Amino acid sequence: MTTRADALPRPGSRNLLVKLWERRRGIFLRVVLWSFLALFLLPFIWALSASLKTRQELYVALPSLITWEPTLANYTYVLRRMPAFITQFTNSSIVTTGAVVLQVAVTSLAGYAFARLRFPGRDLIFYSLILLNFVPRAGGLMVQYELMSFLGLRNNLLGLILAFAASVPIPIFIMRQTFLNLPSAFEDAALIDGCNRFQAFLLVMLPMATGGMLVVGLFEFIRVWGEYLFTLTMIDYTNLYTLGIGIAMNFMGMALEDGEFTSYGAEAAAHLLTSAPVLLVFILFQRMFIRGMMEGLKL
Amino acid sequence: MRGVAGNLSGAPERTPSGGVWQAARRGWRSRWGMAMLGYLFILPAMALYLTFSAYPLVRGVMIAFSDYRFLIPNHQPFNGINNFVEMWNDRVFWESFRRSLHYTVIYTPLNVGLGLLIALLISKIRHPLESAVYRVIAYLPVVLPIAVALLLWKQLLHPQFGYINYFLREYMGIARPPAWLADPYWVVPTMAVAAVWKHVGQNILLFLIGLYNINTEYYEAAAIDGAGQWRQFTDITLPLLRPTFTIVLVLTAGVLGTAEESLILFGVTQAGPENAGMLVGRYAYEIAFFVGERRWGYAAAINLAMGLVSMMLAAIVFRLARGERME
Numbered sequence: 001m002t003t004r005a006d007a008l009p010r011p012g013s014r015n016l017l018v019k020l021w022e023r024r025r026g027i028f029l030r031v032v033l034w035s036f037l038a039l040f041l042l043p044f045i046w047a048l049s050a051s052l053k054t055r056q057e058l059y060v061a062l063p064s065l066i067t068w069e070p071t072l073a074n075y076t077y078v079l080r081r082m083p084a085f086i087t088q089f090t091n092s093s094i095v096t097t098g099a100v101v102l103q104v105a106v107t108s109l110a111g112y113a114f115a116r117l118r119f120p121g122r123d124l125i126f127y128s129l130i131l132l133n134f135v136p137r138a139g140g141l142m143v144q145y146e147l148m149s150f151l152g153l154r155n156n157l158l159g160l161i162l163a164f165a166a167s168v169p170i171p172i173f174i175m176r177q178t179f180l181n182l183p184s185a186f187e188d189a190a191l192i193d194g195c196n197r198f199q200a201f202l203l204v205m206l207p208m209a210t211g212g213m214l215v216v217g218l219f220e221f222i223r224v225w226g227e228y229l230f231t232l233t234m235i236d237y238t239n240l241y242t243l244g245i246g247i248a249m250n251f252m253g254m255a256l257e258d259g260e261f262t263s264y265g266a267e268a269a270a271h272l273l274t275s276a277p278v279l280l281v282f283i284l285f286q287r288m289f290i291r292g293m294m295e296g297l298k299l
Numbered sequence: 300m301r302g303v304a305g306n307l308s309g310a311p312e313r314t315p316s317g318g319v320w321q322a323a324r325r326g327w328r329s330r331w332g333m334a335m336l337g338y339l340f341i342l343p344a345m346a347l348y349l350t351f352s353a354y355p356l357v358r359g360v361m362i363a364f365s366d367y368r369f370l371i372p373n374h375q376p377f378n379g380i381n382n383f384v385e386m387w388n389d390r391v392f393w394e395s396f397r398r399s400l401h402y403t404v405i406y407t408p409l410n411v412g413l414g415l416l417i418a419l420l421i422s423k424i425r426h427p428l429e430s431a432v433y434r435v436i437a438y439l440p441v442v443l444p445i446a447v448a449l450l451l452w453k454q455l456l457h458p459q460f461g462y463i464n465y466f467l468r469e470y471m472g473i474a475r476p477p478a479w480l481a482d483p484y485w486v487v488p489t490m491a492v493a494a495v496w497k498h499v500g501q502n503i504l505l506f507l508i509g510l511y512n513i514n515t516e517y518y519e520a521a522a523i524d525g526a527g528q529w530r531q532f533t534d535i536t537l538p539l540l541r542p543t544f545t546i547v548l549v550l551t552a553g554v555l556g557t558a559e560e561s562l563i564l565f566g567v568t569q570a571g572p573e574n575a576g577m578l579v580g581r582y583a584y585e586i587a588f589f590v591g592e593r594r595w596g597y598a599a600a601i602n603l604a605m606g607l608v609s610m611m612l613a614a615i616v617f618r619l620a621r622g623e624r625m626e
Contacts, residue, residue, distance in 0.1 A: 110345070
């Protein structure tokens with residue numbers, strides 16, 4: 001019996017071979033890629049499985065990534081029975097919201113001025129800002145500690161907000177770039193129609209610069225939400241802890257050192273609940289991150 | 300990289316009506332008003348920056364040359380380069396410096412190499428949605444709070460109950476896997492690899508942006524001329540990625556090791572087994588905040604020295620990357 005394949009013209013069969021080869025290469029590529037990505041995902045999968053396990057399952061000495069009786073008990077434990085977690089979550093929300101709003105506001109203003117207004121020393125100030133960013137900070141946290149104590153801002157969430165919002169050079173750069181890319185015709189029209197500069201900025205230019213503002217805000221959100229060392233140095237009282245440091249303290253001494261791994265599940269649940277806002281924001285706005293980095297690369 | 304070109308001028312001058320003098324006065328007034336407005340616009344950002352960033356910079360350099368002991372009131376006498384002399388003779392400092400070098404030698408090549416490799420793999424994926432998924436996964440660790448990331452690894456790396464050693468014992472047939480963070484020999488490599496996991500996504504994305512910016516016509520032309528995959532990689536991809544390499548290397552160059560990682564992994568009382576996780580940053584942090592009279596002057600001197608070394612390394616890398624010919 002003659003098969004149809006025999007009847008196919010030669011070039012066609014060659015194409016088929018090429019296609020097969022291409023497909024095999026594609027599969028090989030994906031196998032390699034996924035083995036790396038599995039490593040990226042491993043801690044997430046681990047945390048997810050541990051957080052869904054029952055106490056009995058966690059007692060089993062052999063760890064496994066699969067759980068047969070998923071339970072939400074660990075999550076309810078963290079949310080209902082750990083008031084510290086709720087406090088820290090609230091504090092983190094306050095600090096992050098404050099820092100993001102403040103930073104976006106001040107860097108939009110400054111970015112606009114550096115892009116559109118003319119005043120003596122403008123470019124000098126701008127380039128010094130960027131260059132100073134690369135100078136090492138010898139004082140580190142000590143000078144910050146001294147300064148914050150002097151201002152009465154240690155053990156104060158407002159202090160954290162101000163200090164976090166103050167890392168302005170790169171955000172100003174991004175905002176300046178955003179305003180430089182906007183056509184000036186709209187602004188000129190607004191000025192001719194009788195707006196003053198501030199109105200032109202607020203009502204005409206700012207609504208067109210939301211892309212840049214979003215980029216600045218997102219990076220600040222991610223940076224502040226999980227910040228560790230600065231917060232650790234500035235905050236002494238547990239009721240002012242943010243999640244960034246609280247997560248390391250809540251289960252300290254309780255988890256693994258004692259061979260006591262019942263808190264494993266609750267700890268994993270707390271980790272995931274802590275990360276949820278940043279992960280969610282990142283996944284929702286992932287295109288913006290790439291855009292932000294491309295902006296930053298123009299530096 | 301592209302310079303900061305663009306429209307440096309403000310709005311065009313409005314044509315004044317009326318006489319010459321009036322016009323001149325109005326021009327002067329509007330220019331002055333514009334200047335004031337400019338300063339007003341940058342004032343909030345500059346106030347924050349000067350207070351919380353520029354002032355600490357200057358003050359930090361000042362205290363690096365003083366015998367500032369925080370717990371002794373009003374004790375910050377200028378002592379010249381004594382701190383640096385002491386550092387030179389400080390055995391513990393050199394030990395922590397050696398650990399930091401060890402850490403850097405593992406961290407930097409892995410961070411750059413893996414970043415490039417994974418970016419190359421992802422760039423081969425044509426389907427936009429599929430590649431977006433990979434990009435998101437690769438970047439997930441970067442957005443994760445640092446404490447969460449490190450504590451999860453600490454659980455995974457637990458010598459007895461951690462999944463990693465379970466995997467090595469059960470599936471790889473390694474009877475006695477290393478104790479990782481509990482073994483002084485493995486502490487620094489383990490810390491470096493955990494940090495690579497946390498940060499490599501940044502480099503992957505930077506390299507990907509570089510790769511996506513390469514015109515595909517080059518590859519098509521090379522393929523027609525009979526260049527294989529490897530030839531295409533060495534003769535097209537690598538040279539055209541040079542600007543990206545410059546950025547990645549300048550960003551990662553330096554003697555690394557902040558206090559953060561070991562504080563999270565080992566807590567405040569000890570820097571791991573036999574203090575094996577005591578990198579330079581941790582050493583300075585301990586001097587500043589945990590030890591005795593809190594010698595801020597000495598700690599600032601260590602920070603300053605390390606910062607300068609890192610800056611010099613970055614400058615050298617920058618020169619090397621820029622200086623070589625394109626061919």
